[in-house]
Amino acid sequence: MDIKEIMKPENQVKAKSKLLTDVPMHYCPGCSHGVVHKLIAEVIEEMGIQENTVAVSPVGCAVFAYNYIDIDWHEAAHGRAPAVATGIKRLQPDKFVFTYQGDGDLAAIGTAETIHACNRGENFTIIFINNGIYGMTGGQMAPTTLEGMKTSTSPQGRDVSMAGFPLKIADMVAPLDGMRYVTRQSVHTPTAVRKAKKAIRKAFENQKDNKGGSLVEIVSTCNAGWKMTPAKANEWLVDNMFPAYPIGDLKNV
Amino acid sequence: MKEDIRLLKGNEAIAMAAIRCGCDGYFGYPITPQSEIMETLMAEQPWEDTGMVVLQAESEVAAINMVYGGAGCGKKVMTSSSSPGISLKQEGISYIAGAELPCLIVNVVRGGPGLGTIQPSQADYFQAVKGGGHGDYKLIVLAPNSVQEMADFVDLGFELGFKYRNPVMILSDGIIGQMMERVVLPPQKKRLTEAEIEEKYLWATTGKKNNRKQNVITSLELDSESMEANNLRFQEKYQVMQEEEVRYEEYMSDDADYMLVAFGSCARICHKAVELAREQGIKVGLLRPITLFPFPKKQIAELAENKKGFLTVEMNAGQMVEDVRLAVCGKKPVEFFGRLGGIVPTPDEVLEALKTKVVQ
Numbered sequence: 001m002d003i004k005e006i007m008k009p010e011n012q013v014k015a016k017s018k019l020l021t022d023v024p025m026h027y028c029p030g031c032s033h034g035v036v037h038k039l040i041a042e043v044i045e046e047m048g049i050q051e052n053t054v055a056v057s058p059v060g061c062a063v064f065a066y067n068y069i070d071i072d073w074h075e076a077a078h079g080r081a082p083a084v085a086t087g088i089k090r091l092q093p094d095k096f097v098f099t100y101q102g103d104g105d106l107a108a109i110g111t112a113e114t115i116h117a118c119n120r121g122e123n124f125t126i127i128f129i130n131n132g133i134y135g136m137t138g139g140q141m142a143p144t145t146l147e148g149m150k151t152s153t154s155p156q157g158r159d160v161s162m163a164g165f166p167l168k169i170a171d172m173v174a175p176l177d178g179m180r181y182v183t184r185q186s187v188h189t190p191t192a193v194r195k196a197k198k199a200i201r202k203a204f205e206n207q208k209d210n211k212g213g214s215l216v217e218i219v220s221t222c223n224a225g226w227k228m229t230p231a232k233a234n235e236w237l238v239d240n241m242f243p244a245y246p247i248g249d250l251k252n253v
Numbered sequence: 254m255k256e257d258i259r260l261l262k263g264n265e266a267i268a269m270a271a272i273r274c275g276c277d278g279y280f281g282y283p284i285t286p287q288s289e290i291m292e293t294l295m296a297e298q299p300w301e302d303t304g305m306v307v308l309q310a311e312s313e314v315a316a317i318n319m320v321y322g323g324a325g326c327g328k329k330v331m332t333s334s335s336s337p338g339i340s341l342k343q344e345g346i347s348y349i350a351g352a353e354l355p356c357l358i359v360n361v362v363r364g365g366p367g368l369g370t371i372q373p374s375q376a377d378y379f380q381a382v383k384g385g386g387h388g389d390y391k392l393i394v395l396a397p398n399s400v401q402e403m404a405d406f407v408d409l410g411f412e413l414g415f416k417y418r419n420p421v422m423i424l425s426d427g428i429i430g431q432m433m434e435r436v437v438l439p440p441q442k443k444r445l446t447e448a449e450i451e452e453k454y455l456w457a458t459t460g461k462k463n464n465r466k467q468n469v470i471t472s473l474e475l476d477s478e479s480m481e482a483n484n485l486r487f488q489e490k491y492q493v494m495q496e497e498e499v500r501y502e503e504y505m506s507d508d509a510d511y512m513l514v515a516f517g518s519c520a521r522i523c524h525k526a527v528e529l530a531r532e533q534g535i536k537v538g539l540l541r542p543i544t545l546f547p548f549p550k551k552q553i554a555e556l557a558e559n560k561k562g563f564l565t566v567e568m569n570a571g572q573m574v575e576d577v578r579l580a581v582c583g584k585k586p587v588e589f590f591g592r593l594g595g596i597v598p599t600p601d602e603v604l605e606a607l608k609t610k611v612v613q
């Protein structure tokens with residue numbers, strides 16, 4: 001990408017969201033988590049709902065999300081965030097509630113909680129970071145790991161005859177009647193970041209009229225886990241992740 | 254005001270008492286012998302009048318995590334299950350204990366291990382009083398022996414839970430859950446309003462208002478010094494419970510030579526065994542722990558001074574007897590009699606065991 005394109009006025013950071021704390025993020029340089037945190041903080045600030053938001057952090061790299069976004073949080077057990085959020089939203093229906101989950105958390109150990117919260121049409125937002133790997137525990141295979149992709153527990157590359165196929169959770173929940181908005185986004189370019197922010201905003205706005213659940217999948221990089229430079233990881237994302245996880249809305253009703 | 258007297262199953266009494274005590278939410282998953290709890294709640298439709306939420310979860314794992322979510326909001330929330338389901342909840346219970354949240358968990362125990370039997374048992378004693386899940390934590394454990402106590406312990410459980418910010422378990426069994434008895438239901442209490450919760454429970458995730466710090470419900474602490482400090486704080490809390498919350502009942506113990514020790518439905522059977530023994534001139538008394546944690550160890554230690562021996566009676570292979578032995582501390586013989594697999598001991602069997610194992 002040309003530096004002139006990056007320096008366009010709409011790409012310039014004018015201010016940091018007031019909701020982002022000054023705690024230095026522990027994420028690796030190049031990781032998508034930090035960018036998504038920033039978008040969520042901006043959306044909450046722009047909507048003026050800081051006083052009315054309760055979030056659920058996962059077990060995974062984002063376990064400490066509560067240190068970075070200055071709102072009320074619950075830290076859930078691995079995979080259970082949608083159940084925790086169900087408890088919060090059912091008992092405080094006037095609050096904006098969201099979960100923030102990785103692919104191991106949401107698509108492996110927490111598949112049941114994810115599917116059933118979506119099927120019940122729980123009126124909260126799921127932010128799903130799909131980086132195709134278990135980041136926090138050191139780069140093991142995730143359900144979303146691509147065929148042939150090398151991880152520490154698939155050192156020869158994912159063998160689908162042994163480990164099954166990449167799990168496409170967004171495709172699975174989109175047909176559920178409880179779901180209203182299911183979209184796949186990314187944050188690898190300024191344009192993508194802007195689109196992702198719009199999607200997150202929409203998913204939050206949807207909570208106002210209680211017509212079903214919203215899930216925003218962010219197809220992400222994990223350059224440390226993928227063992228690539230951040231720039232190379234962005235390329236690899238486009239060439240390999242996007243064909244398996246195409247960007248765009250899966251449902252919007 | 255006129256008393257509200259009903260004829261109810263223990264499980265139904267739990268449900269009715271939950272609505273009456275101003276419970277905010279129940280999350281459960283069906284399992285025998287406790288399914289009447291959620292069935293009664295669904296039939297009563299409390300969301301129509303008190304606003305209480307009742308939700309059938311996709312699993313016990315989900316149910317306890319819904320409780321974790323609700324409890325963090327400062328709400329009075331509960332779940333119930335029976336043994337296999339309670340095993341599934343253990344990770345969640347550990348998180349709730351670690352995050353220091355109040356909640357109520359009802360275990361209507363059935364025989365195990367594994368899928369076991371749907372018949373009554375007390376085989377989950379260790380799981381309930383020694384922690385159950387991972388990490389050093391304790392639940393406050395209440396053991397009802399009647400339908401009335403099933404009802405009464407719901408309110409008591411929430412009171413203790415909020416007092417100590419700790420999960421509370423009602424450890425019942427298939428007999429107490431299924432049997433019908435007369436029960437006086439408590440009057441309807443009001444649920445707390447959002448404003449009352451915000452004022453009372455400063456830790457609750459009610460939304461970060463400008464004038465306060467963010468509230469974070471978590472059991473995570475990666476710094477070892479801080480994690481040790483957290484653990485020490487928990488242990489101090491359990492110590493206070495041990496000093497202030499022990500509840501028990503004695504029956505004919507003043508002049509007794511020998512003591513039976515039993516909880517829950519076994520205590521009902523032992524009550525009868527005391528009478529049978531006394532008809533035969535054997536002076537026996539009964540100590541019934543009502544709180545299994547904190548355990549009435551001081552009271553048992555005192556009894557050990559002037560009684561000749563103890564017989565602990567349980568519907569398991571001998572679990573509470575270990576705590577009785579710790580309290581008696583070798584001063585007097587402590588014997589055990591139990592039936593397993595869902596078999597309920599008879600008063601005659603207890604008397605026979607007393608004669609052969611304890612009475613010289």
Ligand SMILES: Cc1ncc(C[n+]2csc(CCOP(=O)(O)OP(=O)(O)O)c2C)c(N)n1
Pocket residue numbers: 059060061062078101102103104105106129131133134135136137142
């Ligand atoms: C019950 C349980 N099992 C396993 C773990 C270990 N664990 C922590 S994070 C994690 C995987 C996280 O991967 P993912 O959800 O993809 O998030 P990422 O770190 O990539 O953001 C695992 C397996 C745990 N904490 N709890």
